[in-house]
Each structure stands twice: as structure tokens, then as C-alpha cells.
Amino acid sequence: MQHKGTKILETERLLLRRWKESDAEEAFAHWMNDPDVTKYLTWAPHGDVEVTRALLKIWERESAEPQTYKWAIVLKEENALIGDIVVLCADDFQERGTIGYCMDKKWWGKGIMTEALSEVLRYCFEEVGFFRIDGEHAAENIGSSRVMEKCGLTCEGTRRNFFRCPTTGERVDIVERGILREEYFKNKR
Numbered sequence: 218m219q220h221k222g223t224k225i226l227e228t229e230r231l232l233l234r235r236w237k238e239s240d241a242e243e244a245f246a247h248w249m250n251d252p253d254v255t256k257y258l259t260w261a262p263h264g265d266v267e268v269t270r271a272l273l274k275i276w277e278r279e280s281a282e283p284q285t286y287k288w289a290i291v292l293k294e295e296n297a298l299i300g301d302i303v304v305l306c307a308d309d310f311q312e313r314g315t316i317g318y319c320m321d322k323k324w325w326g327k328g329i330m331t332e333a334l335s336e337v338l339r340y341c342f343e344e345v346g347f348f349r350i351d352g353e354h355a356a357e358n359i360g361s362s363r364v365m366e367k368c369g370l371t372c373e374g375t376r377r378n379f380f381r382c383p384t385t386g387e388r389v390d391i392v393e394r395g396i397l398r399e400e401y402f403k404n405k406r
């Protein structure tokens with residue numbers, strides 16, 4: 218595996234690019250302060266745009282590092298910032314990454330995250346050389362389940378009442394998924 222970082226990626230409808238601190242207002246207004254978006258996430262709505270700004274300042278710096286994979290999702294036609302997608306790689310020796318993503322609810326159900334994740338997986342397996350990509354989602358988060366399923370991440374088990382959602386306080390089952398490099402290339406054929 219050779220780290221290549223948050224390179225600009227492009228699909229039919231989307232531009233995936235690095236973060237800028239100046240994205241804060243748009244990200245806050247579009248999804249980072251929306252409890253419907255954060256319902257199953259590890260963080261609660263930001264509540265104040267300054268929280269978003271402080272985060273994006275860190276992301277701007279990180280997304281210039283070669284071992285960081287952290288994209289802002291821009292809808293090309295409207296030049297609108299609509300979401301984020303990340304691959305966390307904690308250990309180079311394992312050659313394993315974990316995906317995370319979220320998006321403005323105005324755009325849900327149009328195949329956008331499937332388009333973004335497909336391109337990120339292509340980049341991770343074909344250009345960077347990851348061995349395996351993992352994902353996990355709340356069992357009741359059907360949208361995320363479908364995105365991972367459509368992108369070839371196989372269900373590998375469920376952890377019962379594993380996660381307590383900061384937004385709602387509810388405990389949910391977590392489904393673990395993953396795709397191996399060999400499966401990615403096999404599916405591509």
C-alpha cells in the first residue's frame with residue numbers, strides 16, 4: 218500500500234475535494250447541525266457554527282496529509298457542498314481502512330452516496346492498494362445499509378445494543394461489513 222491522501226476525485230455528478238475552513242457555514246447549514254443526519258452518528262448536531270469551523274480547521278490541515286482520506290462532497294451542477302466521506306486508516310501494516318459518510322438530507326435517496334463510495338473504493342483499491350475496507354452502521358439505518366450493500370460490503374455480523382447514539386440517547390445494534398481487495402476486483406469483472 219502506498220498512501221496518496223485526499224486526492225481530488227470526480228464522478229458523473231460529484232467532485233470530491235479537500236476541506237477548507239471556509240466551508241464551515243455551508244456544512245453547518247446543510248447537515249452538521251441536523252439531528253436527522255446525526256441520528257445514528259458518533260457525534261451530536263454542532264449547535265454553533267464555530268464548532269464546525271474549529272473542526273474544519275483541523276480537517277483542512279489533515280486533508281493535506283498523505284495518510285489522510287477525508288473528502289468534502291460537492292454536487293457539480295449546483296456547486297453545492299452536500300456531504301462528507303472519509304476513510305480512516307489507523308495502522309499501515311494492516312492495510313485496512315474504515316469508511317464513514319454523511320450528507321444533507323435534501324439529497325438523500327438519489328444514489329449520491331453510492332456514487333461517492335464507489336469512487337472512493339476504486340481509489341482505495343486501485344490506486345492506494347488497501348487490502349480491506351470496513352464499514353459499520355446501525356441495523357435500523359436502512360439508507361446506509363443499502364449504500365454499503367450496493368458497493369459490495371458484505372455483512373459480517375451484528376453487535377447487539379453496541380452503540381448509544383449521542384443525538385437520541387438510544388442504544389442500537391451495529392452491523393459490521395467489509396470488502397476485500399480480491400472481492401472488489403472480482404465484482405468489477
Ligand SMILES: CC(C)(COP(=O)(O)OP(=O)(O)OC[C@H]1O[C@@H](n2cnc3c(N)ncnc32)[C@H](O)[C@@H]1OP(=O)(O)O)[C@@H](O)C(=O)NCCC(=O)NCCS
Pocket residue numbers: 253254255257258318319320321324325326327328329330331332353354355358359360361363364367
Ligand atoms: C446514509 C446516507 C449517506 C445514504 O445516502 P444516499 O445518497 O441517500 O444513499 P443512496 O441514494 O445511494 O442509497 C440509499 C438507498 O436506501 C434507500 N433508503 C433510504 N432510507 C430508507 C428507508 N428508511 N427505508 C427503505 N429504504 C431506504 C434509498 O431509497 C436508496 O435505495 P436504492 O438502493 O433502491 O437506490 C444518507 O441517508 C445520510 O447521510 N444519512 C445520515 C448520516 C448517516 O447515517 N451516515 C451513515 C452512518 S453509518
